[in-house]
Each structure stands twice: as structure tokens, then as C-alpha cells.
Amino acid sequence: METLQVALGRRSYPIHIGGGLLEQAEELLRPLGVGRWVIVCDDTVAALYGAPLARRTGWPLVTFPAGEGSKSLEEYDRLCRRLVQLGLTRSDGIVALGGGVTGDLAGFAAATLLRGVALVQAPTTLLAQVDSAVGGKTGLDLPEGKNLLGCFYQPRMVLADTVCLATLPRRQLACGMAEVIKYGCIADEELLTRLEQQEPDWPRIIRRCLACKAALVAQDERDEGPRRLLNFGHTFGHAMEALGGGRYTHGECVAAGMMEMLRWQTAHGSDQTAMLARLGALLERYDLPRKLDDLPEAAWRQYLLRDKKRSGGEMTIAVLERPGHGVLWSVTPEELLEETRWM
Known part of the structure; x- marks a missing residue:
């Protein structure tokens, strides 16, 4: 097991990375001094990891339907009511076991129920392990767009059990690789080179990505400055995802969004022709798209105008100055x- 630290003063917390951490969860969480934990996961993860963890620990298990559609006010209401019915108190806590949807939904419930209860993020997907489980972003979707309702709420601990990656479908593994490639683009050219030349070493990749994320969160917890570099590919990507009607994964949209941002940069005086070729080849290596089709122009234009990163008449975007430097x-x-040029 390797451990990184997110340095936020009194709210600092550890990130544990390694194989078999879910089997050690009860021991690892004991020092947090929480009265009782409730496991929250989707119905797919429940069969793989949730039910076995509940049997080992005796912790209650609450499930919800898998998929982005569960990041809704309706599912949030159902989850909170179920937690209240289980007798959750302010001395108890929630283990968010699963991917990005679980972290967002369960994290938002932890942040708001009883004005806040302890939260542990236990990501089971590559995307969540390298990105979304760390940093405190929680949120729900509205019909008008992704993550428009949410808050910052840091976990007390993150458990990234690399054993879980063995059960990921190939498409979901590729989804997470888009975020890994993003880290290489904005902050770690050596990582890009390794991805181009070697087969993935998951513990090493997760550690490198999370070291970058932990440093950015420590500098800018509330996403008002350098942490926004992590949005590379997401400005266009979120619009694509919202308008794709569930046809594309988050990672596929981020992949296409990175390419689109490089095209936009090139059209605005920052020539990224070489990086477009390099990134395109890397995306292809990991089964990710360079471009997505069938997106209605009027709709994505309106979506970009509602982007939550907009402030007044301007918005901040993450771009590349050179490989490994956003x-x-x-x-x-x-x-x-x-x-x-989406169409």
C-alpha cells in the first residue's frame, strides 16, 4: 500500500493506493472514529464488492440503479430518505463505493444530510481512482446540464483498491484512460511517453495522477485558479456528454473534447498540429475517439453559454502551451x- 496526502490543514486526508484495500477497509477506517458506516453503491458494484464488504463488516448497504441517470434530484431524495430510515446520525458516515456517479451522488448526500456526515471515497473504476474520488467535488445533474447542483465536500479518506480494475469492462477502462492521458497532457510529459511505449502499470499510473491532483487541490481547493487545469478537454467534453443522450462515456467525451480544444487553439494562433497528431495516436491506442458525431449545433451552443465555469462575460479554459504543460x-x-468543428 502506498499513501499520498491531500494537504488541507485540519481537513487533510490520506489517499491509500494498493491491492486488497477493501478487504482491509474496517481496519483502515477505524482510526477515523466514526460510529457506524453505511455503504452506498450502484446495483452493479453491489454484487461485485458492496455485498461482500457488507458481509465482512456488518455495515448496512444502500444501492441505486447504475448509470449517470442516478445523479438526479429524485435519486438523491430516495437515497437520503433511506439513510434517515436506517437511523444515520451525525456521528456516522458514508462509504461511497463505486465510480464517479457514486462519488458524486453519495458525496452530495454526505455533504448535505444532517448538515454533513463523514465521507470515505472508495473508487472502483479507473476514472474515479485517478480523478473524481479526490478533491471534494460532489454533484447532481439537471436537465439543463451536468453537475449544475453540487458542493465541495472533502472525504476523510480515499481507498483506491487496484484489484477492482480487473473487473472493469474494456470500455470503462478506456474511459478512465482519457483522464490519465489528460494528466500527461497538462502536467506530466513523461507519463505521456510511458503510455505511448509501455503497457499500463496501474498502481504507478494512479499514484502519478493523484500526486498531481493532490497538489492542485492543496493549492486551490475550490477550483478558482490552477485546479482548473484539470478541466482540459472538459469544456467541450461536458457539452458532448450532455447532448450525447447516453451514447458516449465521460472518457470518450473528454477524449474528443481534448482534440477539439487543440483544434480551437490552432485556429486561434497557438499551433497544436503536432500535438493533435500525437494525442490522436495515443487515443487510438487506448480505444478512445478523436471526434464524436451527431451533435446538434444549436443545442451545444446553448450548453456552452450555460457552462458553470463562466464568470460574468468570460470563462476560463484549460489549454496546452506544450506537451506536459497546461x-x-x-x-x-x-x-x-x-x-x-464538431459537425
Whole structure:
């Protein structure tokens, strides 16, 4: 087991990375001094990991339907009512066991129920292990867009059990690889090179990605400055995901969103032709798309105008200065809509 630290003063917390951590969960969580834990996971993860963890520990298990559609007010209401019915108190806590949807939904419930209870993130997907489980972002979707309802709420601990990656379908593994590639693009060219030349070493990859994320969160917990570099590919990607009607995974949309941002940069005086070729080849290596089709122009234009990263008349976007080095630009939505070539 390897351990990283997210340095946030009194709210600092450890990230444990290694195989078999779920089997050690009761022991690892004991020092947190929480009265009782409740496991929250989707029905797919329940069969694989939730039910075995509940049997070992005696902790109650609450499930919800798998899929992005569960990041809704309706499912949030059902989850909170079930937790209340189980007698959850402010001295108890929630273990969010699963992927990004679980972390968002269970994390938002932990942040708001009883004005806040302890939260442990136990990510089981590559995407969650390298990104979404760390940093405190929780949220729900609205019909108007992704993650429009949410808050920052840091966990007390993160358990990234690499054994869980063995049960991921190939498409979900590729989904997480999009976020791994993003880290390489914005902060770690050596990681990009390794991904191009070697088969993935999961513990090493997760550690490198989370070391980057932990450092950015420590600098900028509330996503007002350098942490926004992590949004590379997400400005266009979130619009694609929202408008894709469930046809594309988050990672597929981020992959296409990174390519689209490089095209946009090239059209606006920052030539990324070489990086477009390099990134395109890397995406292809890991079964990720360079571009997504069938997106209605009027709808994605309106979505970008509602982007939650917009402040007044401008929005901050993450772009690449060179491989392994991202920077932030401030642009107007109208500038961002120029030279987009999704259609």
C-alpha cells in the first residue's frame, strides 16, 4: 500500500493506493472514529464488492440503479430518505463505493444530510481512482446540464483498491484512460511517453495522477485558479456528454473534447498540429475517439453559454502551451464558439 496526502490543514486526508484495500477497509477506517458506516453503491458494484464488504463488516448497504441517470434530484431524495430510515446520525458516515456517479451522488448526500456526515471515497473504476474520488467535488445533474447542483465536500479518506480494475469492462477502462492521458497532457510529459511505449502499470499510473491532483487541490481547493487545469478537454467534453443522450462515456467525451480544444487553439494562433497528431495516436491506442458525431449545433451552443465555469462575460479554459504543460486562458463564450468543428 502506498499513501499520498491531500494537504488541507485540519481537513487533510490520506489517499491509500494498493491491492486488497477493501478487504482491509474496517481496519483502515477505524482510526477515523466514526460510529457506524453505511455503504452506498450502484446495483452493479453491489454484487461485485458492496455485498461482500457488507458481509465482512456488518455495515448496512444502500444501492441505486447504475448509470449517470442516478445523479438526479429524485435519486438523491430516495437515497437520503433511506439513510434517515436506517437511523444515520451525525456521528456516522458514508462509504461511497463505486465510480464517479457514486462519488458524486453519495458525496452530495454526505455533504448535505444532517448538515454533513463523514465521507470515505472508495473508487472502483479507473476514472474515479485517478480523478473524481479526490478533491471534494460532489454533484447532481439537471436537465439543463451536468453537475449544475453540487458542493465541495472533502472525504476523510480515499481507498483506491487496484484489484477492482480487473473487473472493469474494456470500455470503462478506456474511459478512465482519457483522464490519465489528460494528466500527461497538462502536467506530466513523461507519463505521456510511458503510455505511448509501455503497457499500463496501474498502481504507478494512479499514484502519478493523484500526486498531481493532490497538489492542485492543496493549492486551490475550490477550483478558482490552477485546479482548473484539470478541466482540459472538459469544456467541450461536458457539452458532448450532455447532448450525447447516453451514447458516449465521460472518457470518450473528454477524449474528443481534448482534440477539439487543440483544434480551437490552432485556429486561434497557438499551433497544436503536432500535438493533435500525437494525442490522436495515443487515443487510438487506448480505444478512445478523436471526434464524436451527431451533435446538434444549436443545442451545444446553448450548453456552452450555460457552462458553470463562466464568470460574468468570460470563462476560463484549460489549454496546452506544450506537451506536459497546461495553462489557463480567459475567453468569451463567443470566442469559444468560433472555429468549433464538431459537425
